[in-house]
Amino acid sequence: xxxxxxxxxxxxxxxxxxxxxxxxxxxxxxxxxxxxxxxxxxxxxxxxxxxxxxxxxxxxxxxxxxxxxxxxxxxxxxxxxxxxxxxxxxxxxxxxxxxxxxxxxxxxxxxxxxxxxxxxxxxxxxxxxxxxxxxxxxxxxxxxxxxxxxxxxxxxxxxxxxxxxxxxxxxxxxxxxxxxxxxxxxxxxxxxxxxxxxxxxxxxxxxxxxxxxxxxxxxxxxxxxxxxxxxxxxxxxxxxxxxxxxxxxxxxxxxxxxxxxxxxxxxxxxxxxxxxxxxxxxxxxxxxxxxxxxxxxxxxxxxxxxxxxxxxxxxxxxxxxxxxxxxxxxxx
Amino acid sequence: xxxxxxxxxxxxxxxxxxxxxxxxxxxxxxxxxxxxxxxxxxxxxxxxxxxxxxxxxxxxxxxxxxxxxxxxxxxxxxxxxxxxxxxxxxxxxxxxxxxxxxxxxxxxxxxxxxxxxxxxxxxxxxxxxxxxxxxxxxxxxxxxxxxxxxxxxxxxxxxxxxxxxxxxxxxxxxxxxxxxxxxxxxxxxxxxxxxxxxxxxxxxxxxxxxxxxxxxxxxxxxxxxxxxxxxxxxxxxxxxxxxxxxxxxxxxxxxxxxxxxxxxxxxxxxxxxxxxxxxxxxxxxxxxxxxxxxxxxxxxxxxxxxxxxxxxxxxxxxxxxxxxxxxxxxxx
Numbered sequence: 268x269x270x271x272x273x274x275x276x277x278x279x280x281x282x283x284x285x286x287x288x289x290x291x292x293x294x295x296x297x298x299x300x301x302x303x304x305x306x307x308x309x310x311x312x313x314x315x316x317x318x319x320x321x322x323x324x325x326x327x328x329x330x331x332x333x334x335x336x337x338x339x340x341x342x343x344x345x346x347x348x349x350x351x352x353x354x355x356x357x358x359x360x361x362x363x364x365x366x367x368x369x370x371x372x373x374x375x376x377x378x379x380x381x382x383x384x385x386x387x388x389x390x391x392x393x394x395x396x397x398x399x400x401x402x403x404x405x406x407x408x409x410x411x412x413x414x415x416x417x418x419x420x421x422x423x424x425x426x427x428x429x430x431x432x433x434x435x436x437x438x439x440x441x442x443x444x445x446x447x448x449x450x451x452x453x454x455x456x457x458x459x460x461x462x463x464x465x466x467x468x469x470x471x472x473x474x475x476x477x478x479x480x481x482x483x484x485x486x487x488x489x490x491x492x493x494x495x496x497x498x499x500x501x502x503x504x505x506x507x508x509x510x511x512x513x514x515x516x517x518x519x520x521x522x523x524x525x526x527x528x529x530x531x532x533x534x535x536x537x538x539x540x541x542x543x544x545x546x547x548x549x550x551x552x553x554x555x556x557x558x559x560x561x562x563x564x565x566x567x568x569x570x571x572x573x574x575x576x577x578x579x580x581x582x583x584x585x586x587x588x589x590x591x592x593x594x595x596x597x598x599x
Numbered sequence: 600x601x602x603x604x605x606x607x608x609x610x611x612x613x614x615x616x617x618x619x620x621x622x623x624x625x626x627x628x629x630x631x632x633x634x635x636x637x638x639x640x641x642x643x644x645x646x647x648x649x650x651x652x653x654x655x656x657x658x659x660x661x662x663x664x665x666x667x668x669x670x671x672x673x674x675x676x677x678x679x680x681x682x683x684x685x686x687x688x689x690x691x692x693x694x695x696x697x698x699x700x701x702x703x704x705x706x707x708x709x710x711x712x713x714x715x716x717x718x719x720x721x722x723x724x725x726x727x728x729x730x731x732x733x734x735x736x737x738x739x740x741x742x743x744x745x746x747x748x749x750x751x752x753x754x755x756x757x758x759x760x761x762x763x764x765x766x767x768x769x770x771x772x773x774x775x776x777x778x779x780x781x782x783x784x785x786x787x788x789x790x791x792x793x794x795x796x797x798x799x800x801x802x803x804x805x806x807x808x809x810x811x812x813x814x815x816x817x818x819x820x821x822x823x824x825x826x827x828x829x830x831x832x833x834x835x836x837x838x839x840x841x842x843x844x845x846x847x848x849x850x851x852x853x854x855x856x857x858x859x860x861x862x863x864x865x866x867x868x869x870x871x872x873x874x875x876x877x878x879x880x881x882x883x884x885x886x887x888x889x890x891x892x893x894x895x896x897x898x899x900x901x902x903x904x905x906x907x908x909x910x911x912x913x914x915x916x917x918x919x920x921x922x923x924x925x926x927x928x929x930x931x
Contacts, residue, residue: 291722291725293725294735294736294737302737305737306737306738309737309738320736320737320738320740320742321736321742323736323737323738324736324737327737349718349722349725351716351718351722351723351725351726351729352722352725354725354726354729354730354744354745355725355726355728355729355734355744356734356736356744357697357729357734357742357744357745358690358693358694358697358744360744361690361693362690365689365690383716383717383718383753384683384715385715385717385753386681386683386715387781387782387783388783390623390681390683390684391683393623393625393681393683393684393686393687394683394686394687396687397683397686397687397689398686402687402688402689403626404626404652404653404655404656404688405626405634405637405638405641405652405655405656405659406638406641406652406655408652410652410653410689412686412687412688412689412690412692413686413689421715421717421753421755422755422789423753423754423755423778423781423789423790424778424781424783424785424786424788424789424790425783425785425786425787425788425789425790426785426788427783427784427785427786428781428783428785446755446756449719449755449756450719451719451720451756451757451759451760452759453756453757453758453759453760454756454757454759455757456756456757456758456807457754457755457756457757457800457803457804457807458755458756458757460794460800460803461794461795462792462793462794462795463793463794463795463797465795468789468792468800471789471792472789475788475789
C-alpha cells in the first residue's frame with residue numbers, strides 16, 4: 268500500500284508545483300454566458316414547467332469543475348473540493364461533488380476532501396468510510412462512496428475522533444489533515460488561548476498531530492496524518508512546524524485571503540512538506556482579466572490538445588503565476 | 600419568526616418528554632427479515648444483474664426510519680439524524696436522510712441535524728444554508744435543501760465559523776448546538792486542558808456560547824444558540840450550565856454510552872433547558888427483547904392507529920421507559 272504522504276509529495280515533485288486547486292463552486296463564479304446556456308438547456312430539455320432546477324444547477328457546477336480540471340491537470344497535482352459548497356446545492360450538488368472527484372482521478376489528480384468532519388468513535392468511522400473508505404451495502408458487497416485520497420478533520424473531540432480516520436487511512440493508503448491553525452481572522456478565539464504550561468491551544472493540537480502521525484510516516488519522512496495551518500499566520504506556521512517535523516501541511520489562505528507566497532511556504536522544510544490551496548483566485552481568475560472574453564475560444568491549447576476558452580486561459584495563467592510565485596518563495 | 604429554543608421547549612412540554620431520538624442507521628440495526636425482504640425486492644424489481652444496491656440500501660434505511668418515526672411521533676418531540684451514517688451510504692444514503700427529515704416534519708417532529716459542521720466565513724455560510732437555510736439555484740429561485748430545524752457545529756475556528764450559522768438561524772427561526780463537552784472517553788484530550796487563567800478549554804468554549812447566544816434568547820429564557828454537553832460527564836455539565844445559564848443543552852451519551860438518567864439531566868434548570876439523545880437504545884431496542892418477534896404483528900396500536908410490529912413495540916416501550924426515567928430524575 269502506497270503511503271498517501273509519499274504519493275502526494277511525488278505528484279508535487281512531478282508537477283514541480285505545491286499547489287492544490289480548491290473547487291468551491293458557487294454559481295456566480297461561472298461566466299454568465301455559461302449560466303444562461305445551462306438555464307436555456309434545462310428549460311428546453313424538459314419544458315419549463317417540469318424543469319428540475321436543482322439538477323440543472325448540479326450539472327452546471329460539475330461542467331465548470333470539469334473544464335477547470337481540463338485546464339490544469341498537467342500542472343497542478345491535486346484538487347480540494349470544499350464539501351459545504353456542494354451540500355449547499357442539495358442532493359444534486361453532492362452528485363456533482365462525486366462526479367468531480369471521479370473526474371479528477373481520471374485525470375490523475377489527487378483529491379483532498381475538505382469536509383472538516385469530526386465525531387466520536389463509531390460515528391467518526393462512518394465519516395471515514397464515507398469519504399476515504401468503503402461501506403458494506405445491502406447484498407454485503409463493499410462499495411466506495413466519495414473516494415477521496417484524504418480528508419480534513421477537526422480534532423476538538425480528541426483521539427477518539429481521529430483514530431477511526433487513521434485506521435481507514437492506514438488500511439487504504441489514504442490520509443487526513445487535522446485542523447491546527449485555521450486561516451480565518453478569529454482563528455485565535457480558541458486556538459490561541461494560553462494553557463497553564465505556557466503552550467497555546469493550537470500548539471497542544473499540533474503535538475497531538477505529531478504523536479498521532481508517527482505510525483503513518485512514509486519513505487519521504489512525512490506522515491499521512493497532516494495538519495491544516497493557514498498562510499495568514501506565518502509565525503504560527505513556523506511554530507507549528509517545529510512541533511510537527513513530520514506533518515504534511517495543507518495551507519489555506521493564500522491569495523484571496525491575504526497570505527503571500529512567502530507566508531504560504533513558511534512551514535516548508537527543504538522546499539517541501541506542504542501544499543498550498545487556492546480556490547477563488549483560480550476558479551474566478553477570469554473576473555480579474557479585462558483582456559479576456561470568458562467563453563470565447565483562445566489560441567492556446569490545453570493539456571489534452573483542446574483549445575482553451577477565455578476563462579480557462581485565465582485560470583491556467585494564474586496557476587502558472589502561483590506556481591512560479593511559490594517556487595520563487597521556496598528558493599528565496 | 601418563532602424562536603427555535605421556544606419551539607423545542609414547547610414541543611418537549613407537550614410530549615412531557617425531553618428525549619430526542621437519534622437516527623443513526625446502520626444496516627445491522629434492521630431485523631434480518633426486513634433486510635432480506637428489501638434484498639429480494641431489489642433483485643426482483645430489476646433483475647439481479649442491474650440491481651443498484653446502493654439505491655436499495657438507501658430505501659431500506661429510510662423505510663426503517665419511517666417505521667420508527669411512526670412508532671413514537673406522539674411521545675418524542677424530535678429526531679436527531681447523524682449525518683455520518685447517511686453519508687456512509689453515499690448519495691442514496693443522503694437521499695434517505697433528506698426523506699427522513701421531511702417525514703419527521705410531516706409527523707410534526709423537530710429535526711436536529713447532527714452534522715458537527717465547521718468552517719470559516721463564507722464556507723460556514725454555505726453549510727448553514729445547506730442544513731438550516733436555503734440556496735439560490737440556476738433560475739434564481741430559492742430552495743431549501745436539508746431543512747433541519749437546527750444543526751450541531753464545532754467551534755474550534757472561533758466566531759467566524761459560528762456567526763454565519765447564527766445569522767441563518769436568526770433569519771429562519773432555526774438553532775444551533777455548539778460542541779462544548781463531548782460524550783466520548785477522550786473528550787478531555789483537548790477540551791480539559793487547563794488555561795493559564797485557571798479555566799479549562801471547554802469552559803472557554805462555554806463562555807463563547809453564552810456570549811454568542813445573547814441575541815437569540817427566546818421568551819423561554821433559553822437561547823437558540825445551544826451547547827452539546829455529554830451525559831457521561833455530569834460534573835462538567837454542572838460547570839457548563841453555570842457558565843451558560845441561557846444555553847439549550849443537547850445531551851448525548853445516555854444509555855448505550857453509559858450516562859444515567861440523573862447524569863443526563865445534570866444541566867437542566869427547573870426541570871428544563873435540555874434534550875437528551877438516545878440512538879441505539881431506541882433504534883435497536885428489539886435486540887434486547889427475547890420476548891419479541893421483530894417483524895411479527897403485535898396487539899398494540901401505534902399513534903396513527905396502525906398495529907405495531909414487534910421491533911416497533913420494543914422501541915415504543917423503551918421510549919416510554921426513558922421518558923419516565925428522565926422525568927423521575929428531574930423530580931428526584
